[in-house]
Amino acid sequence: MLTLDKIYHAAYVLKKIARKTDMIAAPLLNTESNIFLKTENLQVTGSFKVRGAYYKISQLSEEEKSKGVIASSAGNHAQGVALAAQENKIPCTICMPDGAPISKVEATKSYGAKVCLVKGAYDEAYEYACKLQKEKGYTFIHPFDDDEVIAGQGTVGLEILDQLPEVDVVLVPVGGGGLISGVAYAIKHLRPECKVYGVQSAGAPSMKESMEQHQMLTLDSVSTFADGIAVKHPGDLTYELVNQYVDGIVTVTDDETAAAVLALIERQKLIAEGAGAVAVAAAMYNKVDIKGKKTVCLLSGGNIDVNILSRVIARGLMMAGRSSTLTIALEDKPGQLQGVSEVISRCGGNVVSVHYSQADTNMRITSCYLHIGMETRDHAQVEQIKQELAKAGFNIVQTVNG
Known part of the structure; x- marks a missing residue:
């Protein structure tokens, strides 16, 4: 059986192999909360799993x-x-x-x-x-449904309480449930007033749906780039522990997770894989009530596939309003592109791509569609550009972020 003594024993055994990872303040990730990052992405082998x-x-x-x-x-x-x-x-x-x-x-x-x-x-x-x-x-050696494995993961909870004794909320990624089972068990026994929430990908919500329906469920399929938590069926032990010690499970989309990966790179100079960033995504998009609270986001891993990192960053830019494409219906005559570009430049946007389309059957023969790609600061700036273009007489027919 899982006990607090077993988790303490695991901490003693792990001293010679596992790193006590840093707790880093990250106030810019959500200015309404006091965010801290437990950096298991910097652990030996790149994740808490060791x-x-x-x-x-x-x-x-x-x-x-x-x-x-x-x-x-x-x-x-x-x-x-x-x-x-x-x-x-x-x-x-x-x-x-x-x-x-x-x-x-x-x-x-x-x-x-x-x-x-x-x-x-x-x-x-x-x-x-x-x-x-x-x-x-x-x-x-089961990855999550085992008392000793869960005890080992529970040492993260001991470290969180040692590094931030007054913690109010802990957000933990959930796949099979081994990490949150150990962390929640340790925290609830030592600081029961602290809330512990699990975070799953919306494309793989096996634990969340099992909790909501009060029975173990197996998903037909999972779909998420957060491969580390893409689990169809949670563990039997972990399901019981989550039921007993966890305050709730929330989900984040892949787009929200990508935005979190990007924010960690830009603001914290940290690399997290999709599964490792879901807790940050939950904090950024206020999936749980963390306003005014000392909140720990557990970065469970940093082993992201570099082959998809560029795509994740591109999606993160889209979610942050940093990359967008406007489709504008124009009269096909000289000076139109110059007029559009001047408005975008005046508003501080940067044009990165231009494409004309004259063959759409929905247009008048004398018209065209201008597809113009922009780099911007945020969604507010995109809206400002759209408003200024409309004032200048341009007809925007579509906006695509990304």
């Missing part, structure tokens, strides 16, 4: 270790298990979804693990790992 994986493996018997270990993971638990196995000189096999970021796959291999890529999401990788475990007799 805590639970290492503690679990440290508690195995010699017989269990001799069989070798196996795990399923979207990437971060894989690296934690692989590192822990390497430190303990144990053979290690990891089953990962075939869509896992290449960077996470290669990082897992670099710790000496054998990697099996499985078609589908995390849940399919889990099923295949269970099949191999039965066939080969490996010792299974």
Whole structure:
């Protein structure tokens, strides 16, 4: 069973392997709250997962270790298990979804693990790992539904209370629920007045829907770039712990998460993966009441796939009103583009792309559509540009952010 003593024991064991990550003030992320970031994205292996994986493996018997270990993971638990196995000189096999970021796959291999890529999401990788475990007799290291793993993750909660004893709200990413189970258990036993909320992707709300319907649910599919929390079915243990100790679960969209990734890069000089940034997204978009409260956003990981980082930043710019395209219906005559450009320039916008369209059957033959891409400061500036263009007699027919 999970106990506070077990979490304290995990903290003692982890002293030699896990970093006590910094707590960083981040007042600009939401000026109505007092935001702090628990930077597990700067943890060994780039995420909190090494805590639970290492503690679990440290508690195995010699017989269990001799069989070798196996795990399923979207990437971060894989690296934690692989590192822990390497430190303990144990053979290690990891089953990962075939869509896992290449960077996470290669990082897992670099710790000496054998990697099996499985078609589908995390849940399919889990099923295949269970099949191999039965066939080969490996010792299974579950990513979240295990008392020792949860105890290891709970050490984050101890550190939060040590670094910010007067914390009012803690926002925690949720996939299978191991992290929030451990964090909430520790915090509610030591500071019960502190609120703990889970944050899931709107495209993978398995724990939220299970909580709302008061039964364990399995989603038909998940869709989010936050691969670390793309879980169809929460854990049995974690479901019970979340029910008992968590104050609520909220969701954020991929666009909101992308905006959070961008804000962390620009304002805090920190890289977070999608799953690691959802707590910040929840704070930025006021998904829970944090006004005037000391709020900790747990950055659970920083292992973002660099191949999608540019797309995430582009989406974040769109959400922040920093990138947009206006479609303007014009009379096709000289000087029109100059007039539009002068208005945008006067308002402080920057034109980055221009495209004429003359073949639309909805237009008069003497008309055209001007598609003009802009860089702007925020949504307010976009609205100012639109108002000034309208005053100048230009007919805006569409605005696309992004």
